[in-house]
Amino acid sequence: MENNTEVTEFTLLGLTSAPGLQVLLFIIFTLIYLVNVVGTLGLILLILLDSCLHIAMYFFLTNLSLVDFCHSTAVMPKVMAGLLVGAQVISYHACTAQRSFSAAFAAVESYLSASMAYDRYTAVCEPLCYNTTMTARVCTCMAVDPYFCGFLNASVHTGNIFRLCFCRPNVLHHFFCDVPAVMALSCSDKRISELILHVVASFSNVFVLLVILISYLFIFTTILKMHSAEAYQKALSTCASHLTTVSIFCGPGIFTYSQPSSSHSMDTDKILSVFYAMVIPMLKPLIYSLRNKEVKNAFKKLVMKAKFSKLHLLKL
Known part of the structure; x- marks a missing residue:
């Protein structure tokens, strides 16, 4: 049973073994990551300055942008390095760290989306009580709790996988240490671990979706009762960006973590992982910036201030 030697490292096969595609994907993912970094950090800076x-x-939105940046950074640098050198070796502990942070930030993002849905419910359905309801203390709790729940969720997954044994072969058919892909390599009895994974993931997904769906049920009911076209348009524009990002984020994540391991296709998981770990974090700042008048106005004011300062310096 020489294959039962416990592994200390994994080999990541990456997205493709074709050299031509690797170079093309490296260029594409580098551009995606740069757009993500500029978009998320730029949006955070804009909000802080205005x-x-x-x-x-x-x-x-500041917290969501920060989590998007961290989630993408936990995955993409290693992916881009793998595209340059081909199959990559990653130590067991580095794989555990990547898996933990990726799962944690994905969970934090989900819970923050639920907090934002409640915030939108309060803004649309109870506008007169908004300032008294969404106080600084309430907002802080609603922002801190997702981090606590997200990292608690990730620690359960990490502890759940730590109890498994990993034997040869140690080739990971993925481009990063995603939870389902790592569990597929275990030579232990995975039934209890898979049950825990699906229970925790399903509970989190159901909780987040219930909060979002109930909030938007009340929001749409309130919007339909509005008689003013201006109020109707304002309410819709207030929720449009959040609802768009929730729709594109929840689908891939729920599909990946909620289906049984027997139904898993590594190729399908790879494609979905590209979307929820790379593409979607890049799109979110663009969606919130392009569909939000207040953000666009703040950006215009910042540009005008920069131009005015430049002209003032030139006159001096």
Whole structure:
């Protein structure tokens, strides 16, 4: 039973073994990552600099942008390095760290989406009580709790996988240490671990979806009762960006973590992982920036200030 030697490292096969595609994908993913970094950090900076955006909605958006940046950074640098050198070796502990942070930030993102849904419910359905309901203390709790729940969720997954044994072969058919892909390599009895994984993932997904669906049920009911076309359009525009990002984020994540291991296709998981770990974090800042008048106005003011400062310096 020489194959039962416990492994200390994994080999990541990456997305493709074709040299031509690897170079093309490296260029594409580098551009995606740069757009993500500029978009998320730029949006955070814009919100911090403009006092008009110092309200609950943009406080949550700042946290969401930070989590998007961290989630993408936990995965993409290693992926881009793998595209340059081909199959990559990653130590067991490095794989555990990558898996933990990726799972944690994905979970935090989900819970923050639920907090933002409640914030939108309060803004649309109870506008007169908004300032008294969404106080600084409430907003802080609604932002901190997702981090606590997300990292608790990830620690359960990490502890769950630590109890497994990993034997030869140690080739990971993925481009990063995703939870289902790592569990597929275990030579232990995985039934209890898979049950825990699906129970925790399903509970988190159901909780987040219930909060979002109930919030938007009340929101749409309130919007349909509005008689003013201006109020109707304002309410819709307030929720459109959040609802768009929730729709494109929840689908791939739920599909990946909720299906049984017997139904897993590594090729399908890879494609879905590209979307929820790379493409979607890049799109979110663009969606919130392009579909939000307040953000666009804040950006225009910042550009005008920069131009005015430049002209003032030139005159001096």
